[in-house]
Amino acid sequence: MKILGIGSNYVTDLKDIEEKKKAKKFIFSKPSSSLAINRDVEYPSITNQLIYEVELVIKIGKEGKNIAKKDANSYISEIAVGIDYTAKDLLSDARETKHPWEFAKGFDGAAPISSFKSITEYPNLADINFDLKINEELKQESNTAYMINDFADIIVFISEYMTLQPGDLIFTGTPALGKGEIFKGDQLQCSINGELMLDFKMI
Numbered sequence: 001m002k003i004l005g006i007g008s009n010y011v012t013d014l015k016d017i018e019e020k021k022k023a024k025k026f027i028f029s030k031p032s033s034s035l036a037i038n039r040d041v042e043y044p045s046i047t048n049q050l051i052y053e054v055e056l057v058i059k060i061g062k063e064g065k066n067i068a069k070k071d072a073n074s075y076i077s078e079i080a081v082g083i084d085y086t087a088k089d090l091l092s093d094a095r096e097t098k099h100p101w102e103f104a105k106g107f108d109g110a111a112p113i114s115s116f117k118s119i120t121e122y123p124n125l126a127d128i129n130f131d132l133k134i135n136e137e138l139k140q141e142s143n144t145a146y147m148i149n150d151f152a153d154i155i156v157f158i159s160e161y162m163t164l165q166p167g168d169l170i171f172t173g174t175p176a177l178g179k180g181e182i183f184k185g186d187q188l189q190c191s192i193n194g195e196l197m198l199d200f201k202m203i
Contacts, residue, residue: 001168002029002162002165002168003031003032003034003111003168003170003171004029004158004168005028005055005173006026006027006149006154006171006173007026007028007173009148009154009172010146010175010176012176021148027157027158028105030105030171031106033108034106034107035112036113037115038113038200040200040202040203041085041203042202046103047089048089050182051087051179051181052083052084052179052180052182052188053179054082054131054132054174055082055172056081056130056192057080057081057082058078059077060076060077060165060168060170072151073151073152075164076125076155079119079128080114080198082113083112084110084171084174085105085107087110090104112198112200122193127144129191129192130190131190131191132188132190133188133191141178142175146176147173149173151172182202184203186201186202188200
């Protein structure tokens with residue numbers, strides 16, 4: 001199983017999408033050991049600055065390589081919501097030394113996610129709301145209409161480089177505004193279309 005993600009994939013104004021689509025896509029990976037499914041997450045001892053980003057997560061349902069745009073959404077079997085955690089202090093060090101990002105993005109618990117729901121429950125993939133509340137305060141929210149690269153775009157791009165296989169997970173980007181620092185004791189609640197899907201605590 002692969003866990004992949006795309007960076008900087010949402011706008012605040014729909015008119016900006018066309019121009020931002022011209023930018024180079026940035027894909028990163030997390031190891032399977034970073035997953036935390038519907039459970040509390042221990043604050044990692046390796047960082048002093050942990051950043052949260054809420055994202056929709058798509059699961060691949062069948063194998064594909066060099067997938068055509070018109071077929072791409074048929075490769076999605078399920079959708080969840082999750083948090084892409086980044087140890088920002090480690091990331092800053094990695095950028096400064098031009099080293100890989102694996103430790104900053106792939107530590108244990110770096111990818112909390114909810115249970116998955118069938119893609120059939122989301123008939124319009126271009127109109128899915130999702131949000132994050134921390135300690136009952138709304139921190140992030142957006143709609144898939146504000147994606148620069150939609151689900152199909154992401155699948156097409158990744159499949160040019162690597163074969164997508166059943167069970168692979170793709171974090172599809174965080175809202176353009178609202179990401180920030182998380183602390184021990186914080187309670188995170190993530191929803192899709194108003195339905196609470198993920199509720200956990202940093203311990």
